[in-house]
Amino acid sequence: MTKGYKMPKDFLWGGAVAAHQLEGGWQAGGKGVSIADVMTAGRNGVPRKVTDGVKEGEVYPNHWGNDFYHRYPEDDQLFAEMGFKCFRTSIAWTRIFPNGDEAEPNEAGLKFYDDLFDDLLSHGIQPVVTLSHFEMPYHLVKAYGGFSNRKMIDFFLHFAKVVFERYQDKVKYWMTFNEINNQTAWSDPHPLLQNSGLQLGKDDNWEQAMYQAAHYELVASALAVQAGHAINPDFQIGCMVAMCPIYPLTAKPADIMMAERAMQKRYWFGDVHCLGEYPKWLPKYFERKGFDMDITAADLATLKAGTVDYVGFSYYMSFVTKGHDGDSDYDFKEPDDFVDNPYVEKSDWGWQIDPTGLRYAMNWMQDRWHLPQFIVENGFGAYDKKEADGSVHDDYRISYFRDHILAMEEAVALDGVDLIGYTPWGCIDLVSASTGEMAKRYGFIYVDADDDGHGSFDRSKKDSFDWFQKVIASDGEDL
Numbered sequence: 362m363t364k365g366y367k368m369p370k371d372f373l374w375g376g377a378v379a380a381h382q383l384e385g386g387w388q389a390g391g392k393g394v395s396i397a398d399v400m401t402a403g404r405n406g407v408p409r410k411v412t413d414g415v416k417e418g419e420v421y422p423n424h425w426g427n428d429f430y431h432r433y434p435e436d437d438q439l440f441a442e443m444g445f446k447c448f449r450t451s452i453a454w455t456r457i458f459p460n461g462d463e464a465e466p467n468e469a470g471l472k473f474y475d476d477l478f479d480d481l482l483s484h485g486i487q488p489v490v491t492l493s494h495f496e497m498p499y500h501l502v503k504a505y506g507g508f509s510n511r512k513m514i515d516f517f518l519h520f521a522k523v524v525f526e527r528y529q530d531k532v533k534y535w536m537t538f539n540e541i542n543n544q545t546a547w548s549d550p551h552p553l554l555q556n557s558g559l560q561l562g563k564d565d566n567w568e569q570a571m572y573q574a575a576h577y578e579l580v581a582s583a584l585a586v587q588a589g590h591a592i593n594p595d596f597q598i599g600c601m602v603a604m605c606p607i608y609p610l611t612a613k614p615a616d617i618m619m620a621e622r623a624m625q626k627r628y629w630f631g632d633v634h635c636l637g638e639y640p641k642w643l644p645k646y647f648e649r650k651g652f653d654m655d656i657t658a659a660d661l662a663t664l665k666a667g668t669v670d671y672v673g674f675s676y677y678m679s680f681v682t683k684g685h686d687g688d689s690d691y692d693f694k695e696p697d698d699f700v701d702n703p704y705v706e707k708s709d710w711g712w713q714i715d716p717t718g719l720r721y722a723m724n725w726m727q728d729r730w731h732l733p734q735f736i737v738e739n740g741f742g743a744y745d746k747k748e749a750d751g752s753v754h755d756d757y758r759i760s761y762f763r764d765h766i767l768a769m770e771e772a773v774a775l776d777g778v779d780l781i782g783y784t785p786w787g788c789i790d791l792v793s794a795s796t797g798e799m800a801k802r803y804g805f806i807y808v809d810a811d812d813d814g815h816g817s818f819d820r821s822k823k824d825s826f827d828w829f830q831k832v833i834a835s836d837g838e839d840l
C-alpha cells in the first residue's frame with residue numbers, strides 16, 4: 362500500500378462529467394440543439410467535423426452519450442457505493458433555453474435537473490454545477506455569432522439567474538465557464554467554438570476575436586457571480602481553468618522568459634476571474650498588436666466587483682516551451698511553441714503524464730490568486746479491455762490516480778494549499794470532448810458502448826472502482 366496523507370473529513374471526494382458528454386436524450390423534454398450536437402465523431406488523431414446543423418447520415422456521439430439521461434438513478438447508486446460526497450456535472454443550457462434567447466425557460470428541462478439533484482442528494486451526494494461546459498445553444502452561434510456579440514452577456518446571465526433561483530437550495534458550488542482558457546489556442550477552430558461559439562472566416566482576425574469573446578465571457582461571469590450571491594449568499598461560485606503548467610525547456614534565460622509569457626498568456630483569464638483586473642502586460646500586448654478592443658470602464662468595474670470564490674481547475678498534463686533566438690517579443694503561440702518534454706511519459710493520445718506538475722501548479726495558483734482551489738477534473742483516458750464477466754483490469758489508471766492524488770495531498774499537507782475537493786474526470790465512461798470517441802475511456806465504471814453508439818450501454822465496475830472506494834473510505838490515506 363502507498364501511504365497518502367489524510368484529507369479533512371469534509372473534503373469533497375467525487376467525480377466529474379459534463380451534460381453533453383453523457384446525458385444523450387439530445388431532443389428529450391424539448392431540448393434544443395447545442396454546439397456539441399453538430400460535432401461528428403472523430404478518432405485518435407482525427408479531428409471532429411462541425412456540420413451546419415444536424416445532417417442525415419452523419420454520426421453525432423453526443424446525441425446518445427452514455428444514456429445517463431435515462432439511467433442516472435443506477436449511476437447515482439454506483440457513485441454512492443464508491444463513497445462520493447459530490448458529483449460535478451453541468452446544466453445543458455439547451456434543456457433550459459433550447460435556442461438561448463427565449464424569455465421563458467423550458468419547464469421540462471428544469472424538472473430533469475430537479476429530479477437528478479434530488480436523487481443525488483438522497484444518496485448524500487451534493488451536486489457541483491458548471492453553467493457552461495462546451496454546450497451553448499447552436500442558435501446563439503448562428504444568429505448572434507456566439508460570444509463575438511455583447512448580447513451574449515445578457516443571454517448567459519438570464520440562464521444563470523434562472524438556474525440559480527431554481528436550484529438555490531440544492532446546489533452550493535457553481536462554476537461559470539468550463540476551461541475558459543482553452544481558447545488560448547486561438548488558431549484551432551475547435552476550442553474557439555467550444556469555449557465561445559465562434560465560427561470565423563479566413564479574413565477575420567482570430568486572435569483578436571478570441572480576446573474579445575473571452576472579455577465578454579469574463580464580464581458575464583462577473584455579473585453571474587454577483588447575481589448568484591444576491592440570490593443565495595452561501596453560494597460558492599468559482600471559475601474553471603484548464604491548468605497545464607508550461608515549463609522552460611532549459612535554464613537558458615530566453616527559455617525562462619518564454620515560459621513566463623506562456624503562463625501569462627494561458628492564465629490571464631484566471632487573473633481577471635480571481636483578482637478582478639487585467640494583468641499589466643495584456644493592454645500593452647493589445648496595443649502592440651493593434652487590437653481595438655471593446656472593453657469599457659463599466660466592464661472593468663464589473664470585473665472588480667464579481668471576483669470568484671474559488672479556483673476550479675482541471676489538471677491532465679504539463680507542457681514545455683522554449684525561446685526563439687534573437688526575438689525579444691516572446692509572442693508565445695499555442696500550440697506551435699510547445700516542444701517535447703524528454704522527462705515524462707505520454708498516454709496513447711499523447712497527453713504528458715506529470716504528477717509533480719499538479720503539485721507545482723497548485724503552489725503556483727495559491728501564491729498568485731490566494732483562493733481556495735477545487736480540482737474538478739483529473740484523469741487518464743485509455744483503451745480498456747472488458748473481460749467476459751464485465752470486469753476491466755485498469756492498473757494503468759490506478760497508477761495514474763495514485764501518483765496524482767499523492768501529489769495533490771502533498772500540496773495540501775506539506776505546502777499548505779487550500780483545497781476543497783477532488784472530482785476525477787469521466788468517473789463513468791463518456792464521450793470524449795476532443796475526439797468524440799467512447800474508446801478514450803476515463804471511468805471507474807465501464808459503459809458497454811462503442812464509438813458508433815452500438816452496445817447494451819450496461820454498466821460494470823473496473824478495478825479502479827474498488828480502489829477509489831478504498832481511497833475515499835480512508836480519507837485519502839490508503840493509496
Ligand code: BG6
Pocket residue numbers: 379382495539540603675738742786792793794795796801
Ligand atoms: C477537459 C474537458 O478538456 O478534458 C472535458 O473539460 C473533457 O470536457 C476532458 O472531456 C478530457 O478531454 P477529452 O478530449 O479526452 O475528452
